[in-house]
Amino acid sequence: MPVTDGYNAPLKDMKFVLHELWDASELSTYEGYEDASPDLINAMLDEAAKFTKNELLPLNQTGDREGCVLENGVVRTPTGFKEAYDKYCENGFTSLSTDPKYGGTGLPHTLEFMIQEMVVSTNMAFGMYPGLSHGCYNAIYLHGTEEQKDQYLPKLNSGEWSGTMCLTEPHCGTDLGLIKTKAEPKGDGSFALTGQKIFISAGEHDLTENIVHLVLAKLPDAPEGVKGISLFLVPKFLPTAENTPGQRNGVRCNAIEEKMGIHGNATCQLFFDGAIGWMVGQPNKGLAAMFTMMNAARLGVGMQGLGIGEIAFQSAFDYARNRDQGRSLGGTQSPDRAADSILVHPDVRRMLLRMKANNEGGRALAAWIALEIDKAVKHSDPQVRQDADDFVQLMTPIIKSYMTDAGSEAANLGVQTMGGHGYIQEWGMEQLIRDARIAQIYEGTNGIQALDLAGRKLGAHFGRYLRSFFHPVSAFIEANVSNPDAVEFVPDLAKTFGWLQQASGQIAQSGMKDAEEVGAASSDYLRLFALTALAYLWCEMALKAKAALAEGKGDAAFYEAKVKTARFFYKRMLPEAQAMFKMISAGKETIMALDEEAFSFAA
Amino acid sequence: MTEIRKIAVIGSGVMGMGIAAQCANAGYKVDLLDIVPEGATDRDAVAKGAIKKALKTDPAPFMHKSRARYVTPCNLEDHLDRLADVDWIIEVIVERADIKQGLYKQLAAVARPDAIITSNTSTIPLSILTDGMDPARAKRFAITHFFNPPRYMQLLELVTTDATDADVVDELRRVCDVALGKKVIDCQDTPGFIANRLGSLLLQAASNATADHGLSIEQADALAGRHFGFPSTGIFKLMDLVGLDLGPYVSKSLYDNVNQGDLFREEYRESELLDKMIAEGYTGRKGKGGWYRINREGGGRVKEVRDLKTGEYRPVEKPEGAALAVSKKGARAVFKAGDHLADAAWCYMSKYFVYAAEHALDIAQSIFDVDEAMKTGYGLKWGPFELMDVVGAAWVAGKLAEEGRSVPPLLQQVGEGTFYKVEDGERFFMLGDGSYQAIVRPEGVLLLSDIKRRSEPVLRSSAASVWDLGDGVLCFEFTTYANSLDDSVMAILNNTIALIEKDEAWRALVIHNEGRNFSVGANLGIALFASNIAAWPQVQGGIKGGQDTFMKLRFSGFPVVSAPSGVAVGGGCEILMHSDAVQAHAETYTGLVEVGVGVLPGWGGCKEMIRRHSANKRSARGPMPALVKAFELIGTGQVAKSAMEAQRDMLIINEADSITFNKERVLYDAKQRALSMVEGYEPPEEATFRLPGATGRAAIDMALHDFHLKGMATDHDMTVGRAVGQVLTGEDTDVTEELTERDLLKLEQKYFIKMLKEPKSLARMEYMLNTNKPLRN
Secondary structure: OOHHHHOOOOHHHHHHHHHHHOOHHHHHHOOOOOOOOHHHHHHHHHHHHHHHHHHHHHHHHHHHHHOOEEEOOEEEOOOOHHHHHHHHHHOOHHHOOOOHHHOOOOOOHHHHHHHHHHHHHHHHHHHHHHHHHHHHHHHHHHHOOHHHHHHHHHHHHHOOEEEEEEOOEOOEOOOHHHOOOEEEEOOOOOEEEEEEEEEEEOOOOOOOOEEEEEEEEEOOOOOOHHHHEEEEEEEOEEEOOOOOEEEEOOEEEEEEOOOOOOOOOOEEEEEEEEEEEEEEOOOOEHHHHHHHHHHHHHHHHHHHHHHHHHHHHHHHHHHHHHOEOOOOOOOOOOOOOOOOEHHHOHHHHHHHHHHHHHHHHHHHHHHHHHHHHHHHHHOOOHHHHHHHHHHHHHHHHHHHHHHHHHHHHHHHHHHHHHOHHHHOHHHOHHHHHHHHHHHHOOOOOHHHHHHHHHHHHOOHHHOHHHHHHHHHHHHHHHHHOOOHHHOOOHHHHHHHHHHHHHHHHHHHHHHHHOHHHHHHHHHHHHHHHHHHHHHHHHHHHHHHHHHHHHHOOOOHHHHHHHHHHHHHHHHHOOOHHHHHHHHHHOOOHHHHOOOHHHOOOOO | OOOOOEEEEEOOOHHHHHHHHHHHHOOOEEEEEEOOOOOOOOOOHHHHHHHHHHHHOOOOOOOOHHHHHHEEEEEOOOOHHHHHHOOEEEEOOOOOHHHHHHHHHHHHHHOOOOOEEEEOOOOOOHHHHOOOOOHHHHOOEEEEEEOOOOOOOOEEEEEOOOOOOHHHHHHHHHHHHHHOOOEEEEEOOOOOOOHHHHHHHHHHHHHHHHHHOOOOHHHHHHHOOHHHOOOOOOOHHHHHHHOOOHHHHHHHHHHHHOOOOOHHHHHOOOOHHHHHHHHOOOOEOOOOEOOEEEEOHHHOOEEEEEOOOOOOEEEOOOOOOHHHHOHHHOHHHHHOOOOHHHHHHHHHHHHHHHHHHHHHHHHEOOHHHHHHHHHHHHOOOOOHHHHHHHHOHHHHHHHHHHOOOOOOHHHHHHOOOOOEEEEOOEEEEEOOOOOEEEOOOOOOOOOHHHHHHHOOOOEEOOOEEEEEEEOOEEEEEEOOHHHEEOHHHHHHHHHHHHHHHHOOOOOEEEEEOOOOEEEOEEOHHHHHHHHHOOOHHHHHHHHHHHHHHHHHHHHOOOOEEEEOOEEEEOHHHHHHHOOOEEOEEOOEEEEOOHHHHOOOOOOOHHHHHHHHHHOOOOOOOOHHHHHHHHHHHHHOOOEOOOHHHHHHOOOOOOOOOOEEOOHHHHHHHHHHHHHHHHOOOOOOOOOEEOOOOHHHHHHHHHHHHHHHHOOOOOHHHHHHHHHHHHHHOOOOOOOOOOEEHHHHHHHHHHHHHHHHOOHHHHHHHHHHHHHOOOOOO
């Protein structure tokens, strides 16, 4: 039996970050979120935990082995996916945070992000089908006409129809300015789309009766580059007057990719051959429209990193505590058994604690961002909304990049913890490495995320986005310098924060003269930023835990573990920040010094 | 030998009034004469009305409202006899030779024989004006052609003849140059003189090319851009600014007066659209709009432009074209871009080059005078000959020849060479025979650019350079963007002070530069970024560093003279207030504008305002009136609209300081001022203060509250205003306590940082950086 089957949603920790570290009760003060009380949120989390464990987890390993099959232009998803998907819809997970006007439930995004983590942990490949529908919903919701919204949004909400994002073409991935797919106006307000798209997740499948493709394409005479891209809505079946799937549209899947992981999800090549579509948003403004869903999507990918990290940690821990091999270096621990569990070994503990500290720190960060997303959408004060949006803009590349790196690392550490058993299929751990790997790549590679942070977000509005993070952290440090509970953390936090400040200043300054300096610093800067954010959050969490312990409320063991994990993070993970700072300060010189010919002397 | 002491201006139209005001600004008593309106009870009503209107005009003709009293409104019927006392009579009436000649006859009857009479005509040759004039009068008659508005336009074209008395020429040049501050260019007596002649050809040829090559107005304006050294207005925006109704008049007159076969006659076109626009009141910025307008219909603000195909307004579009895409690479790249914009640009610029080269030596004494006139008359970076050097004179000549056009002799003469050359730091221009003449500055003119060409800096960093002005005087020149101030400027300023203190070769320091802005103050971008990343120690260090540097400037053992021109605000103003003397250009715009970006003066500006207004003998007794005045100036971010206002009303410039009207004389005057202070120089004594603390603050808070109630101050204005009030009243002090300058500086630091922690202050800074306008949040 796969070791991953022992997974349980980390409900206690989720509730801790939502209600103790942060105050999710504020959500119910926003207009439209009146029902989202802490009790309701907790109940929903409990429900989702059961659903994902019971319905999705059992399909994770089978889905991976069986994969998707393309037959006569139709993709068959793995056994059980269709039934699970129907239940997923029945339970309202497809419409959790969407607008009630179009059949949504209108609950906070924060709740959805938390549930997303559970879905990913239990079945990442499955989760991508509704995940893409959600991105499609957002783009139509924000940029579509009233008619388009009325026609498509209720179907996407109910899950009867699903959605995709069609960006990539064979010759263009990161540089979307190069796309070739054409959209010819047909004179009746519709367009005929012709071209090829690749790597289209959920591009074709048997879960829904219709698929709504959002396609980037160029109008005739469109300007060169990214300024000439428009966004089109192309349904697999053209809706009838009754809004049911009608005539088959000219979009076909002619191949699905054989890939490293997420086998349960169909990654399609799609051919558009005069397919009928309608424009979403303004002509030549398609990239901006697409990017409104990219931001949400990037946060979603960050949650994939966390989801994989969590199940990898739980499974590896479960394995380690039950795997008896050798004896503790400090002397026998379990004399009644033939060997001690491998959990006694410092190096095993090191691996597990790294996973745990990243997961819990990342969850705290994710909850912070999620709450700010809800604030940016729902708060009554426009200034507060703007500040919240600044923070989301700033932290999006950080959570996407750092958490997917951490998820991948966790899966690898999980395999390492299990030794040879991690490497074989049976135990389910190697699948996590394969599934996690894509998250570092899609929705903008992690390198692109770092450039987005250092090259765009850092300097934007003379550093205004940075303010949303730097001011609260600076104020926190100031407020806690002489707090005895914080004295074990604050000096290191202040030091790291100072490096981040210096690095920000250096990049802003050198970047004005030389953009390559920004590129050379970007990945290390993002990591330094993430470590600083986690350090701040671990300090906050430790203080909350200490306060709870002092009051004697709740589960003392949980709070003690928090404090100890915080200490582990500060002593055994945070020092990496100094290395990052040194590397940033070294500048681009050594990165750019080697000529192309000198890279390899292999004949 | 006539020394001009009293001036009369005849004709109180916009030009006449403007000239009268500038004379008054320079300290002359001026009679302003105009006709008696029919049936008027007040026979001076026309001149009086002009003065009244001038006091409301923005930009203001007067440098200080008190200068209006220097102008006496008169009329041409009752007051002609007053002209007997006048040394210089300037005629500024309608451009008709017969009417002008009639007036001169009247003047001849009353004016002293040695009086100087000049006309401000822009189109009528001197030979016609003096036609039939008594030769004795004609010898004392000249043309002084001012440009509109006379206070602000630097150029003055002076037309005399060989017969003109030498003392008349000398005195006019002295008064126009030194007293009125104009760039005086000698012109030959030819139609349109220099600037209107070449400028009209350029504008006409550009308009024609725009139409003929099918360019939009936006494209045309972008095409006439920085790569040619043109101001940001381009062609059509410039016409809007000047007023559309005047152009056709000047053009027609030029057309009538130039010779047959003159290129301008070929280019000249009447425009139905333009005539229709003028007839309907679309005369440019002063009218309902012009080529451009802001459409405010329905409460909006849409920038619109005339579509040359339909003649109607449409929203402004972003101009595009191959020539524009390469414009950063320079003029020649634009000409070679290969699209229809490039063709249009070459079409009119080549005509401009040819016309300048053909006529330079008929209309002016040298190509240098032509370039200087065009630069000061139109705000260009390069005159036509300098621009041809930039493009490549040989390349221009070659292209003309290739097109089968005749190459003017001057362009043939220059050959593969350049019109200007620099040898051993001296700059030369080419004469008609191909030889070169060195540029010689008049007595009393000292240009930093000349010194920079001749020498190496004594000190240099990326932020500033220090130059040797001779006689032991150093000049500190900012070299940052817009001459903004930051740590790096302070560092080299400190080094400079230390150098002068240490090395006996140096005796005094002048702070000066030739930028458009003397200094826009602290570098906001750096301050904002540092605040956004909560780098408070660094911010604090920046404030303290600036304070320490300026205090060193004030108490150093040698004289420091600041010599500003243009904008000197925030930190730029604080430098002035920490100098021993200020030798300001008359057009200096200074003030403490910090509240506009949500902070308060932090480099000693608050301290200096208190010190200066407390020491003011004219202010009422007790500490409060001075503090209220300082609060008003800082709290409203007031900027002086002239050096005179800064001196008289704001006390930023000391009473003992004098003002220089000619920008090119500022540095010379400043150096002399510094040298005059060297002997026996003693640093000032440190000031002490007794401030009222909380009791005084009540008065300031009440005033603030009143502003707030009247809707004149926003919530955040109140926050910033209260912080200013804290500093100015000395925070927790009372009158029994004596505070030092350092005490006040500490308060400035404290409240400056406090304001930087206000998100609304940071929003103000961001908005200012993005839009160059203050945010009233």
